[in-house]
Amino acid sequence: MKKRWFAVVCIALLLFCITGCDQLTEAKNKAEDLYASKVELIGDNSAVSHLIEKIGLGNITNYTIELKTEKEPYGLIINVKEMDGSFAENDFSATAVELLGLIKNLDYVEITNGQDSYKLTEAEASAMINENVKTLGESQEKLKTVIDQLTNK
Incomplete structure (x- = not known):
């Protein structure tokens, strides 16, 4: 009986490790991909569009973007045309934090x-993650840590 119990525990631990490792690898790959796609200036429309595609917009299926670049504060407006579910059901905070950190x-x-x-805003995002959101674009490891933090909240 003890051998069976031991075997069951070992199998359970193995499965737990495999799924946990997959999640860690997924977060690492996402951080690498996003870090490689970071944008220097909000006025670079194609780079911003590319970054949005990499980050993903969850349930938003059709949208346009507006870049507010004439004067500070510089902004990005995502105009939702179609989405699955209602607007109120969606949490856009992770997406917004990643965009603020990588542009x-x-x-x-x-x-x-x-x-x-x-x-x-930049200040609100910084308060949300307890550090300057702009540092996400400086370190791939920091970006991965914050992505983990945002997805596991």
Whole structure:
């Protein structure tokens, strides 16, 4: 009986390790991919679009973007055209934090469907992760840590 119990515990630990390792590898790969796609200036439309595609927008299936670059504060507005589920059911905070951290001169992100809106500033994002959000673009390891923090909250 003890041998069976030991075998069951070993198998359970092995499965736990495999799934945990997959999640760690996934987070590491995402951090590498996003870090390689970071953007220097919000005015670089194609780079910003590419970064948004890499980050992903969850349940948003169709959108356009507006870049507010004429004067500070510089902003990114994501205009939602279609999405699965309701706007209120979605948590856009992780996406906004990643965008603010990876676009060097971005001051705020706003996601709107015309009726409802979610806005996050650089200061609010920094408070959310307890450090300057702009440091995410300086270190791939720091980016991975924050991605882990945001996805496991």
